[in-house]
Amino acid sequence: MPRYQPEPRPYELMVLFRPDLAEDGLDAAIERVSSLIQEAGGTVTNIKRDTPWGRRRLAYPIQRFQDAIYVLYHFTCPPAGTRDIERELRLNEQVIRHLMVRLDE
Template sequence: MREYELTYIVRPDADEETVAAINARVEQTITANGGRVLKTDYPWGKERRRLAYPIRRYNEGYYILHRAELNDKAIREVERQLRLSEDVIRHLLIRVEPEPGAQPAESA
């Protein structure tokens, strides 16, 4: 499995329970599909953050950041779930490249 960073923005008019439910659903999807959550910044900055440009007529949003080890199945399912969620206005999943000179972790 490779390490990925997932960032998504939840619409600003969502209440705290909705944001928490989306976060829990994403983490559950990752683990249910063979992935492992390494770190979560929820919500990133604790407050709504201003967007650089309007997305779906929203100027602010709640940013959530996950760092996780994912396999292909988990990637497909997480992206599908975020695309279908009306509360998520944007998401981005990128692979984290290992640092130059760092030794790869040994498989167990």
């Protein structure tokens, strides 16, 4: 009997990267998160890393950092794939915080 596979849903993911990443290291970290999404069966539709995002002051220190580099991802993914993405983000040492929300249709 075939299992029910839910349709991919739209998500928004905000990732705060360490501020001490060099420009090429930041590009690699952004690409790494994009590949995580694709490995989970998702499709990245937009990556926003410039105005109004980018390097910003934090409201309170996280670990020992006062600043962070904000990157916003929009993507579609099957619901089961989001667990894998969040697990990998928690293990990634370049990510100091992340938040994934499902967008309303």
